[in-house]
Amino acid sequence: MIEIKDKHNCCGCAACIQRCPKQCISLEEDNEGFLYPNVNKLLCVDCHLCEKVCPILNKKENKKPIIALAAINTDEGIRLKSSSGGIFTLLAEKIIANEGMVFGAAFDKNWEVHHEEGITIEDLCKFRGSKYVQSKIENSYKKTEYLLKEGKKVLFSGTPCQIAGLKCFLQKEYLNLTTVDFICHGVPSPGIWRWYIKNQIFGTTNTSSKLKDINFRDKTYGWRDFQLTFQFKSSTPISSTNNANGYMIAFLNNICLRPSCYQCPAKSGRSHSDITIADFWGVNNFNIDLDDNKGTSLVLINTNKGLELVKNINMNSKEININKALESNKSWHESAKVHELRNLFYKQYKKHESDFTSFTQDLIHTKSITKRVIRKIFRTLGYNQLPI
Ligand SMILES: Cc1cc2nc3c(=O)[nH]c(=O)nc-3n(C[C@H](O)[C@H](O)[C@H](O)COP(=O)(O)OP(=O)(O)OC[C@H]3O[C@@H](n4cnc5c(N)ncnc54)[C@H](O)[C@@H]3O)c2cc1C
Ligand code: SF4
Ligand code: SF4
Ligand code: SF4
Known part of the structure; x- marks a missing residue:
């Protein structure tokens, strides 16, 4: 039976929950807002299926790509709405054109992020663009298995650990399944995201129903200088650069990632x-x-099935040296290093409703408590330029 003794050893993929024949595993949010499985021991029959499908207990071996490409979608409108070069949409369009189904991460009506399916080109809008929060996988592995057994083509997209979880869950290779992941920095918790939008965004506009769209990768000032933008139905957007936004500061500086x-x-x-x-x-x-x-995408083709999907899609691409490509994006092989003040952040962020961005800025600019206090005093006195 699955038992999480060390939180580093659970990526929250929910493969165990979806496989349990007694449905006795539930997901529970911890005090940081991440979901972990919890087994009802009274119902458990000790069949060990949950352990068999866990991607952490059954890690696969390293695998290098067979081809690396630099690529951009030739449809500039779609590229501008996508995080990088808009390649995900091209892959998904090809699957849909072959009457297949696509799974990806989408916002729900409360602006939380879940995995959902899509069957039309219009459905792809909801998947487009990175959402920098852990997506809840729900029962999408089960749905995928059902569709695969029915002979339907499926493109499943997600974080590398979600793809590893799906592969473990399925326990066999399906010719009609293609999987696409991304080089992954890590994910903040659904709990902190909920707190952030409720207190920092809805707080100023009163209601979530006025919100029209959230774009973590607004390219108004270019792909490199992307901004986090909240679009409203009738009021002006709220936009901020990464170093002026508490949520993005915590995400990009590894303060709030899943263990x-x-x-x-x-x-x-x-x-x-x-x-x-x-x-x-x-x-x-x-x-x-x-x-x-x-926006330019790095596309790493890992299998012949991947190569087949990339063939004849509407992209401009150039093949590049695989080793140089991997060197240029260290997150392909290196995990994020935990920020020294991560625990302090999770203990205190809720107390910083009114100064959340300065709180996170202080955490990254100075690790010493005395210096953080001096910064706070100067800020209270109205100084914009802080001495440290
Ligand atoms: C949490 C996260 C961390 C990332 N870290 C890095 C990084 O360190 N380095 C790097 O080079 N690229 C990173 N990326 C990937 C990058 O931001 C682009 O998503 C990727 O290059 C695809 O871009 P695109 O233009 O082809 O398509 P887009 O349309 O931008 O891609 C959307 C795809 O991302 C999936 N997706 C979006 N949000 C989530 C989510 N929360 N969970 C699971 N799937 C999601 C959608 O289902 C869809 O498949 C990250 C993405 C996410 C979501
Ligand atoms: S051992 Fe079997 S019954 Fe018990 S939690 Fe795991 S899958 Fe469920
Ligand atoms: S299967 Fe996934 S959710 Fe379950 S314990 Fe393993 S990593 Fe965690
Ligand atoms: S870095 Fe990405 S792939 Fe790795 S555990 Fe975190 S979310 Fe999963």
Whole structure:
């Protein structure tokens, strides 16, 4: 039976829950807002199926890509709405054109992030763009298994650990399944995201129903200088750059990631996905004409099935050296390093409703308590330029 003694050893993929024949595992939110499985021992029959499908107990071996590409979607409108070069949409469109189904992460009506299915081109809008919060996988592995057994083509997209979880859950290879993941920095908790939008965003506008869209990768000032933007139905958008937004500061500086992200079980190709997509941040170091600051994707093709899906899609691409490509994006193999003040952050963030951004800025600029107090005094006195 699954028992989480060390939180680093659970990525929250929910494979165990979906496989349990007695349905005696539930997901419970911990005090940081992450979900972990909890077994009702009275109902458990000790069949060990939950352990058999856990991607952390059954880690796969490292796997290098077979081809690396720099690529952009030739439809500029879609590329601008996507996080990187808009390649995910092209892959999904091809599956839909073949009457297949696509699974990906989408916002629900409360702006929380869940895995959902899509069957039309219009459905793809909800998946487009990175959502920097852990997506709840729900029963999407079960649905995928059912569809695969019915002979339907499925494209399943998610974090590398979600793909590793799906593969373990299925326990066999299906020719009609293609998987796409991304090079993954890590995920903040659904709990902190809920707190953030409720207190920092809805607090100022009163109601979530006025919100029209959330774009973590607004490219108004370019792909490199992306902003987090909240679009409202009738009021002006709220937009902020990464260093002026408490949520993004905590995410990008590894303050609020899931414990498993600091010892990621699915890096170095261990998800065994067919395709891995990413931001090609190092594209300017390659002598290729694919960097216009509107978003360029790094596309790592890991299997022949992945190669088949990428064939004849509407992208501009150039093949690049695999080793150089992997060197340019260290998160492919390196887990994020835990921020020294992570525990302090989780203990205190709720007390910083009114100064959340300065609280996170203080955490990254100075680890010493005395210096943080001095920064606070200067800020209270109205100084914008802080001495430390
Ligand atoms: C949490 C997170 C961390 C990332 N970290 C890095 C990184 O360190 N380095 C890097 O190069 N790239 C990273 N990426 C990937 C990058 O931001 C782009 O998503 C990727 O390059 C695909 O871009 P695109 O333009 O092809 O398509 P897009 O349309 O932007 O891609 C959308 C795809 O991402 C999936 N997705 C979105 N949010 C989530 C989520 N919360 N959980 C699971 N799946 C999700 C959707 O289902 C869809 O498949 C990260 C993405 C996420 C969501
Ligand atoms: S051992 Fe079997 S019955 Fe018990 S929790 Fe795991 S899957 Fe469920
Ligand atoms: S990693 Fe997934 S399968 Fe393993 S215990 Fe956690 S939720 Fe269950
Ligand atoms: S860093 Fe690893 S463990 Fe964390 S969400 Fe990404 S793939 Fe999963």
